[in-house]
Structure formats: structure tokens, C-alpha cells
Amino acid sequence: xxxxxxxxxEFIIExxxxxxxxxxxxxxQKESIQVLNGEVEQLSQSLAAGYGIxxxxxxxxxxxxxxxxxNFLSTAKLxxxxxxxxxxxxxxxxxxxxxxxxxxxxxxxxEIDPFEVPIKEKIERLLFLEDKLKHSKFDYRGASLxxxxxxxxxxxxxxxxxxxxxxxxxxxxxxxxxxSNSQKQSRSYYLPQDPNTSVGWENILSDTQFNHGDxxxxxxxxxxxxxxxxxxxxxxxxxPEMMALQTHETIGHALELDRILGYELSYAxxxxxxxxxxGKLTFGSNKLNARADGTVxxxxxxxxxxxxxxxxxxxxxxxxxxxVNAITSRQMITEANAKANKKIFxxxxxxxxAQSYYSLPIERMNNINIDPGNDGNLEDIIKxxxxxxxxxxxxxWSIGSNRENFHFAxxxxxxxxxxxISHVVANPTYRGDSLPFWKSLDLVGNSESWQLQQVFxxxxxxxxxxxRLGHGVPxxxxxxxxxxx
Amino acid sequence: xxxxxxLLNSLNEYLKGHQLDGExxxxxxxxxxxRCGRNQISLNNQQVxxxxxxSIKKGKREIQGSxxxxxxxxxxxxxxxxxxxxxxxxxxxTPFLKDxxxxxxxxxxxxxxxxxxxxxxxxxxxxxxxxxxxxxxxKEVEQSGAISFGKSGYAIINTESENAFSWQGEDYNLEIxxxxxxxxxxxxxxxxxxxxxxxxxxxxxxxxxxxDYLIKTSSSRKDLVPKKYDVVFGADAIAEMIAYxxxxxxxxxxxxxxxxxxxxxxxxxxxxxxxxxxxISDAPQLFKREIGPNGIQRKAMDFIKNGSLENFAYxxxxxxxxxxxxxxxxxxxxxxxxxSGVGPNSFGKVVDESxxxxxxxxxxxxxxxxxxxxxEFTGTSRFGTYLLEKGELQGHLHNIRINDSFLRLxxxxxWISSSTKAVNLSNSxxxxxxxxxxxxxxxxxxxxxxxxxxxQA
Numbered sequence: 001x002x003x004x005x006x007x008x009x010e011f012i013i014e015x016x017x018x019x020x021x022x023x024x025x026x027x028x029q030k031e032s033i034q035v036l037n038g039e040v041e042q043l044s045q046s047l048a049a050g051y052g053i054x055x056x057x058x059x060x061x062x063x064x065x066x067x068x069x070x071n072f073l074s075t076a077k078l079x080x081x082x083x084x085x086x087x088x089x090x091x092x093x094x095x096x097x098x099x100x101x102x103x104x105x106x107x108x109x110x111e112i113d114p115f116e117v118p119i120k121e122k123i124e125r126l127l128f129l130e131d132k133l134k135h136s137k138f139d140y141r142g143a144s145l146x147x148x149x150x151x152x153x154x155x156x157x158x159x160x161x162x163x164x165x166x167x168x169x170x171x172x173x174x175x176x177x178x179x180s181n182s183q184k185q186s187r188s189y190y191l192p193q194d195p196n197t198s199v200g201w202e203n204i205l206s207d208t209q210f211n212h213g214d215x216x217x218x219x220x221x222x223x224x225x226x227x228x229x230x231x232x233x234x235x236x237x238x239x240p241e242m243m244a245l246q247t248h249e250t251i252g253h254a255l256e257l258d259r260i261l262g263y264e265l266s267y268a269x270x271x272x273x274x275x276x277x278x279g280k281l282t283f284g285s286n287k288l289n290a291r292a293d294g295t296v297x298x299x300x301x302x303x304x305x306x307x308x309x310x311x312x313x314x315x316x317x318x319x320x321x322x323x324v325n326a327i328t329s330r331q332m333i334t335e336a337n338a339k340a341n342k343k344i345f346x347x348x349x350x351x352x353x354a355q356s357y358y359s360l361p362i363e364r365m366n367n368i369n370i371d372p373g374n375d376g377n378l379e380d381i382i383k384x385x386x387x388x389x390x391x392x393x394x395x396x397w398s399i400g401s402n403r404e405n406f407h408f409a410x411x412x413x414x415x416x417x418x419x420x421i422s423h424v425v426a427n428p429t430y431r432g433d434s435l436p437f438w439k440s441l442d443l444v445g446n447s448e449s450w451q452l453q454q455v456f457x458x459x460x461x462x463x464x465x466x467x468r469l470g471h472g473v474p475x476x477x478x479x480x481x482x483x484x485x
Numbered sequence: 486x487x488x489x490x491x492l493l494n495s496l497n498e499y500l501k502g503h504q505l506d507g508e509x510x511x512x513x514x515x516x517x518x519x520r521c522g523r524n525q526i527s528l529n530n531q532q533v534x535x536x537x538x539x540s541i542k543k544g545k546r547e548i549q550g551s552x553x554x555x556x557x558x559x560x561x562x563x564x565x566x567x568x569x570x571x572x573x574x575x576x577x578x579t580p581f582l583k584d585x586x587x588x589x590x591x592x593x594x595x596x597x598x599x600x601x602x603x604x605x606x607x608x609x610x611x612x613x614x615x616x617x618x619x620x621x622x623x624k625e626v627e628q629s630g631a632i633s634f635g636k637s638g639y640a641i642i643n644t645e646s647e648n649a650f651s652w653q654g655e656d657y658n659l660e661i662x663x664x665x666x667x668x669x670x671x672x673x674x675x676x677x678x679x680x681x682x683x684x685x686x687x688x689x690x691x692x693x694x695x696x697d698y699l700i701k702t703s704s705s706r707k708d709l710v711p712k713k714y715d716v717v718f719g720a721d722a723i724a725e726m727i728a729y730x731x732x733x734x735x736x737x738x739x740x741x742x743x744x745x746x747x748x749x750x751x752x753x754x755x756x757x758x759x760x761x762x763x764x765i766s767d768a769p770q771l772f773k774r775e776i777g778p779n780g781i782q783r784k785a786m787d788f789i790k791n792g793s794l795e796n797f798a799y800x801x802x803x804x805x806x807x808x809x810x811x812x813x814x815x816x817x818x819x820x821x822x823x824x825s826g827v828g829p830n831s832f833g834k835v836v837d838e839s840x841x842x843x844x845x846x847x848x849x850x851x852x853x854x855x856x857x858x859x860x861e862f863t864g865t866s867r868f869g870t871y872l873l874e875k876g877e878l879q880g881h882l883h884n885i886r887i888n889d890s891f892l893r894l895x896x897x898x899x900w901i902s903s904s905t906k907a908v909n910l911s912n913s914x915x916x917x918x919x920x921x922x923x924x925x926x927x928x929x930x931x932x933x934x935x936x937x938x939x940x941q942a
Contacts, residue, residue, distance in 0.1 A: 039577070042803065043547075044548070044549035044551070045549075046550065047550075063528065063531070071555075085606065086526035089524075091523060091524045091525040119572050182750075183856075262664060266630040266660050266674070269850065398851045398865070400851075400886075400939050402939065405886065405937065405939065427856055431937070462528075463518050
């Protein structure tokens with residue numbers, strides 16, 4: 001297969017292309033188990049294989065994919081034809097920034113391969129965890145497990161050859177019930193990862209990482225009698241799941257360079273950030289340090305190399321509140337520097353990624369993380385809050401088309417009065433304008449509060465691609481936020 | 486698809502031979518997308534995918550699997566089925582599981598592909614984008630957009646049936662956005678969808694874009710004080726609202742699990758839930774998918790009739806089995822239609838009849854529910870937010886945020902236009918599957934809460 005792929009690359013280059021790459025998924029495997037109210041709701045497995053060929057011809061992209069390996073050559077010809085027709089409507093020639101060439105392997109570090117664990121054992125573990133959510137007041141409870149294994153070979157006309165063996169483990173617990181106002185309330189929990197351990201069945205066996213049923217049950221019981229979140233302006237403390245969403249929507253998407261340049265306008269939208277802002281724009285308070293870190297271990301956003309063949313990098317995006325870099329690829333940094341008529345970006349951030357073999361890679365978040373701060377742990381932050389709201393677990397998110405404003409809703413909130421949690425509130429929401437919101441960041445939790453959240457369904461691009469990524473985030477406090485409205 | 490149907494029939498016999506129940510769904514796509522950004526083609530993509538989704542039931546145990554097998558190899562599929570069979574005994578029993586529903590016998594497989602219009606080179610698609618770009622050349626605009634076209638299909642069989650049913654068809658959808666570089670990066674958009682790409686009317690697309698271009702470059706942009714306004718929504722915004730409301734309100738699964746805004750414990754069929762002006766139905770129309778990919782016949786069905794709840798859509802077998810309800814449609818291939826009314830049938834007439842202060846919203850961006858229980862949602866306007874008053878267009882507005890509930894919104898309808906439009910809401914997560922909503926071009930709703938704008942950001 002690899003020899004065949006090399007011949008295909010040679011064919012494409014011989015026919016006038018300046019660059020070509022092939023991604024072959026020799027295995028794209030998934031297994032899903034869902035249990036609901038003590039019964040197996042679904043057990044499914046899927047298996048796919050295929051390849052995508054990307055061609056640069058006279059400065060324009062063409063791409064074609066197929067699942068039949070007998071069609072390798074015809075698919076390559078189609079990718080070339082597509083690039084040739086793209087070149088008929090072109091403004092600037094696409095040029096790829098230089099990269100270091102690797103011939104290397106990348107494997108997810110795993111202790112227990114979950115695909116090797118007997119189905120019976122997996123079901124029993126999920127039923128055990130789900131049972132902890134059982135309560136006479138709850139109508140539904142469930143647990144889910146999605147396992148993903150991918151074996152990918154990447155080859156390009158510049159000489160890169162990369163083999164990846166990737167494993168991701170996605171899992172969740174949830175329960176819901178009617179509250180005293182006949183409204184459905186829910187509590188859920190999704191498996192985070194720990195950069196200091198490994199990705200595998202061991203995550204599901206870990207009580208610390210995943211056995212959170214008792215906590216969720218108690219929180220849902222509190223929600224059933226809880227008053228509605230009041231409408232007010234107060235300090236807002238975001239726990240890791242909400243911090244991940246906040247970071248994702250208002251830092252991550254806003255700083256994708258293709259989006260800043262206007263390539264996503266017709267669908268996802270643009271960005272309030274312009275090329276002139278780098279090195280100048282105060283994005284947040286001086287407590288804000290954000291990075292695009294493709295090197296964080298055990299995250300679905302860390303794949304060793306991106307789909308340009310660029311090695312994973314740790315790129316500071318915001319330093320002490322100042323915007324310094326973006327989420328970048330080889331193509332976009334060249335284009336952005338040319339458009340700005342100066343060198344804003346020195347190298348690709350290694351963030352050009354595709355959902356699968358049938359998708360063209362575009363700028364995607366890898367791990368958009370917030371550095372831990374020096375303001376203590378969650379308890380310390382609560383102690384230092386006179387009038388606040390602590391929130392967790394996103395239920396809804398809506399963001400302005402340039403990522404300039406947002407409105408988020410959460411599963412649960414805790415009212416904080418005079419440095420103590422006073423009571424649980426239901427249906428908490430909050431809203432803000434992105435830059436003022438990040439400028440209001442005044443307390444950043446320490447490494448004890450930092451957690452690596454997994455995201456499995458970040459949508460972007462046309463055709464739509466659902467990307468896997470991570471957010472390592474601490475607990476944070478924001479001043480004077482509009483909540484409950 | 487004849488070969489695929491025969492393959493499914495063979496696999497069906499294979500399952501029967503093992504004394505097992507089962508259902509097999511084959512889906513495929515040959516999908517093309519040409520995308521434009523910054524006045525040039527940024528992506529020119531073709532993807533060919535196919536998949537066999539297999540459910541096997543042994544007594545009260547069921548397992549699902551899917552295999553992407555481009556060679557349609559009977560042996561490989563049998564091998565995959567054998568692996569599934571080996572695992573099924575490890576599953577605990579699910580007491581409520583029921584038999585598969587026999588496929589309706591009265592429908593013949595349907596091939597909607599028009600070979601005379603089928604062969605499209607990506608070069609032709611590039612030309613459409615180029616023509617639009619050329620029209621606006623020199624006007625300091627940046628063009629972005631995407632044109633997606635392709636064919637897709639499915640075939641289904643189950644062990645309660647003898648012969649597989651198949652459907653295949655083609656569709657296209659497009660959207661073009663222009664960003665006005667000399668006018669504070671304001672945006673305008675046009676979109677279209679249908680079956681055959683060769684039916685695209687480029688002149689109409691250009692004309693629509695030009696109308697909005699002239700409005701946005703000849704009038705000033707204003708900001709609104711957040712409060713309640715009477716709002717006229719355009720077709721794209723209406724379709725988005727109908728789709729979201731249907732998702733949380735009309736799906737039988739959310740009704741049974743009581744996870745949406747209509748719950749079995751507090752709403753019954755026949756209850757009046759919306760304004761008597763509102764009627765929403767489903768029937769196979771443009772794409773003629775008489776039987777859905779779940780094997781269930783998609784009969785014409787009223788969901789909301791004159792404001793009253795008439796039906797819910799029950800698609801999912803597992804949920805229907807759990808609640809002992811019969812599947813009655815396939816919601817994913819629905820073609821929802823919102824009935825038209827007697828209101829203005831053109832933008833000009835909308836303006837003429839807007840004597841009182843009225844906000845016009847053409848499109849809603851990034852809608853989401855803030856509270857599904859109450860049907861509460863939020864979203865922002867985009868691509869054309871205008872202020873109308875005294876029968877004139879007073880200017881255009883910054884994008885504004887709405888926070889409202891469907892229960893309130895659809896009870897405050899003042900009028901619905903007499904003209905209709907088919908709005909594309911397909912997305913390509915997963916396989917290509919056209920999804921269109923037929924809705925009125927305009928609808929006027931009173932007292933819509935506007936809670937903020939992009940000007941304040």
C-alpha cells in the first residue's frame with residue numbers, strides 16, 4: 001500500500017502538481033455501548049478504511065477520497081482535475097510555508113486496549129457506574145462509552161512519511177428528573193484525560209476519573225428543589241467543563257487563522273480579530289495565558305503530527321492578556337504574512353487537521369489550553385468571592401458570527417455569598433461580549449484546579465467536519481458578568 | 486442499486502439461515518463540494534463513501550454494526566456478520582425489544598437520478614462562483630461560499646421482508662456570501678437548493694445579492710436599543726426556527742422521554758399549542774423518499790394544524806420499542822412544510838406594509854436552546870437585518886441577538902406571507918442526505934425580545 005501511494009504521489013507531480021499528499025486510513029474503528037435505566041440501549045461497532053489525496057496545482061487545491069483501493073489512480077486523477085479547475089478562479093497562489101520533514105511513528109500511550117476488553121466486562125462496568133445514579137425521583141439515567149481506533153499512514157511529495165496509531169476513549173454519565181416546577185433537570189459528566197497517565201480502559205476503571213455517579217446524583221437531587229438562577233450582575237466562576245466551552249468558543253474559534261482571513265465566512269463566520277491585532281490587541285486581563293498545545297499527552301487533540309505533516313507544537317496564543325499568535329497551518333501563515341505585508345507568523349503551528357480520510361484538512365484546534373494561575377484552588381477562589389455564581393456543564397451555546405459575543409446555558413449553578421456556597425440554582429445562563437469578558441478575568445486557579453477536557457464533536461468547515469480536541473483549563477473567575485438572562 | 490438490493494437480499498437470507506432476525510441498511514454518497522473564500526476557490530472536493538449498517542436480533546438481544554465496504558463483498562459482509570453473531574450472546578436481554586417492521590410491499594424502488602443532468606464537471610461549478618465574483622469585481626467585496634452537489638442513496642431489507650427497497654437521487658445546495666470591505670465588513674448572502682445543479686439560476690442569485698448590496702452600501706447602519714420589537718423574519722430564518730422547534734417539539738422520542746418542550750405528561754394530541762395561523766406538515770415531495778432509511782413508509786402527516794398538535798414523528802426503533810409505540814415515519818428524511826398565509830409576498834410589499842417600527846431579519850446564526858423544557862432559544866441575526874418604518878426601509882442594523890421561546894413566538898404571529906420558498910438545511914455530517922424545509926418567504930411576529938447587538942461588543 002505504501003509503495004503504491006508513493007507511485008501515486010510521483011504520478012501527480014509528474015502531471016504538473018507542485019505538491020501532493022495522501023492519507024491512508026488502514027483502519028478506522030469505533031465501538032459504542034450505551035446503557036439506559038439498567039439495560040443495554042445500544043451496542044454497535046463500525047469499521048472503515050479509505051484514503052484522501054490532496055493536490056496543489058498552480059497554487060490551488062484539489063481533493064478526492066475513496067474507500068476502494070482499486071480506485072487509487074482514478075481518485076488521484078480526480079484530485080488533480082479538481083485542483084486544475086480550482087486554478088481557474090484564483091486570486092493568490094497558495095504557497096506552503098517550509099516544514100521539517102519527518103519519517104516517524106506516533107502512538108497513543110495506552111495501558112489497557114479497550115478493544116481487547118471483553119464486551120461483557122465493558123457492559124458490566126457501565127451498568128455498575130450507571131446504577132450509582134439510580135434514584136426513585138429520577139426517570140432516566142445512562143452511561144455511554146465510545147472507543148475509537150485509527151491507523152493512519154501519511155505521505156507527501158516533500159518526503160514526509162508518518163504512521164499514526166491513535167486511540168481515543170469518550171465516556172459519559174447522566175441522569176435526569178423533573179423538578180418541582182415540572183421542568184426536566186439533568187446532570188452529566190464526561191470523562192476528562194490526565195496527561196500524566198494514559199488513554200485506555202484504565203480511564204473507565206479509575207474512580208477518580210470516571211466514577212462520579214454519587215456526586216451527580218446528589219447534585220441532581222439538589223437541582224430538583226433549587227430556585228431559578230436570578231437575573232443579576234455578579235462574579236462568575238467557571239468549572240472545567242464550562243471553562244473548556246468558554247475557551248473553545250471565544251478563544252479557539254476566534255483565533256483560527258483561516259477564519260480570521262475570511263475562509264469560513266459563508267458558513268461558520270468570521271472573527272473579530274484582524275491581522276493587525278497580533279502583538280497589539282489586549283485580548284484579556286494580564287492573568288490570561290492561552291496556548292495551542294499539540295503536545296499535551298493523552299488528548300484527542302494530540303496526534304503527534306498534523307495533516308500537513310508538521311510535528312505537534314506548543315504555541316502561545318495569548319501572553320499576559322496580549323494576543324501574540326493564532327491557530328495556524330502552512331498555507332495560512334504564508335497567506336496572512338503576504339496579506340499583512342509583514343511577517344506576523346514565523347512557522348506553522350501544526351494545526352491543520354482533517355476529521356477523516358474523506359475530508360480536506362483545515363485549521364483546527366488541537367488543545368487550546370489556559371495556563372494555571374496563582375490564585376489557589378477552587379475553595380480559595382470561592383472564599384474570595386463575595387457575590388458570585390459557580391457554574392458547570394454546558395447545555396447550550398450560541399456565539400456571534402465573529403465570535404464577538406456569546407450566550408451560554410449550564411446544567412447547574414451554585415450561588416456564592418460571602419465566600420461560601422449558599423445554594424444550588426437551576427437553569428443558570430450567562431452572557432457577555434468576548435473581549436470585555438476575558439478582560440474581566442481576575443482569578444485563575446492553580447494546577448490543582450487544571451483539568452484536560454476532551455471534545456469529540458467540534459464542527460467546522462464544508463463539508464462539515466466533527467473534530468476531536470482537548471482543552472486543558474483551570475477554574476477561573478470573571479468579574480461582573482450578566483447571569484440569568 | 487439493483488446489485489445492492491440483490492446483495493442485501495442474499496445477506497437477509499444468510500441471517501434467516503442462522504435463525505436470526507436482522508435489518509441491513511446500505512447508504513452511499515458521491516458528494517462534491519467547491520468552496521470559495523477571499524475571491525478564489527479554496528477547496529474542490531469529491532468524496533465517495535458507502536456503508537452497511539447491520540442490526541442483528543437474537544430473541545431479546547440486539548447488536549449493531551457498520552462496515553464501510555466499497556467492494557460490496559458478500560463474503561466480507563458475511564464475515565462481519567459472523568463476528569457480530571459471536572458477540573450477541575454476551576449481551577444481556579433487553580425485555581422490550583420488538584420485531585422489525587416488514588417493509589411496505591406497495592412501493593417500488595426509486596431512482597431519481599436524471600442522467601441528462603448528472604454529469605457535472607467541477608469546472609462548471611467553479612464558473613458559477615467566478616461569474617458572481619466577476620459581477621462584483623471592482624466593488625471591494627470578498628466572495629466566499631460553497632456549492633455542494635452529488636448523488637446519494639440507500640437500500641434497506643429486514644428479515645420480516647423478502648425484497649430490499651432502494652432510493653437514490655441527487656441534490657445540490659449553495660450559498661454565497663459577500664463581505665463589503667469598504668463598508669465595515671458588512672455581509673450579504675444568497676442561498677439556493679434543489680435536485681439538479683444544472684437548474685441553478687445564476688442571474689437570480691446575482692440579482693438577489695445586488696439588491697442587498699445596494700441596500701447596505703446606500704444606507705447607514707444603526708444600532709437598536711434592546712427591547713421587544715415586531716419582527717418580520719425571512720425564509721432562511723423561518724426555516725431555521727422550524728427545524729429547531731421540530732427537533733425539540735415534534736420528535737416523538739423527545740415527547741416520550743419528556744426531554745423537549747412537549748411532554749406526554751402535560752400535552753396531548755389535539756391540544757392547541759400555537760397560533761391558529763400555524764400549520765406544519767410533512768410529505769415526500771422534492772426528493773420522493775416514500776420509504777425512509779428505517780424502512781418505514783413516510784405518509785403525508787400533519788404535525789401542527791391551525792395551531793393544534795396533530796402528530797409526533799416516531800422514527801427510532803429502540804425508543805418506540807421501549808414505549809410500545811409504532812414507528813410512523815423517518816424524521817431525518819422529512820420535508821417539513823409550513824403552510825403559507827395571506828401576507829405580503831415580496832420584500833417590497835413587506836416594506837410597504839411596515840408602517841410601525843419593524844425589524845427585518847433574513848437569517849439566524851447559531852441558534853441554540855437555552856431551556857428545552859420551555860422551548861427557549863437564542864441566536865443572532867446575520868446577513869441582512871433591516872429597520873422598516875412608515876412603509877420605508879430606514880436603514881440596516883448591526884447583528885442582533887434574540888432570546889425568546891417557540892411557545893411564545895409561534896403564538897404571536899401577525900401574518901404569514903402567501904409566497905413560499907424551499908430552504909436548504911442539509912449538512913454533511915455523516916453521509917450526504919438532502920434536507921429541505923418548505924416555508925413562507927416572510928412571517929411577522931409581534932413583541933420579539935431583542936437582547937443585544939454586535940455593536941456593543
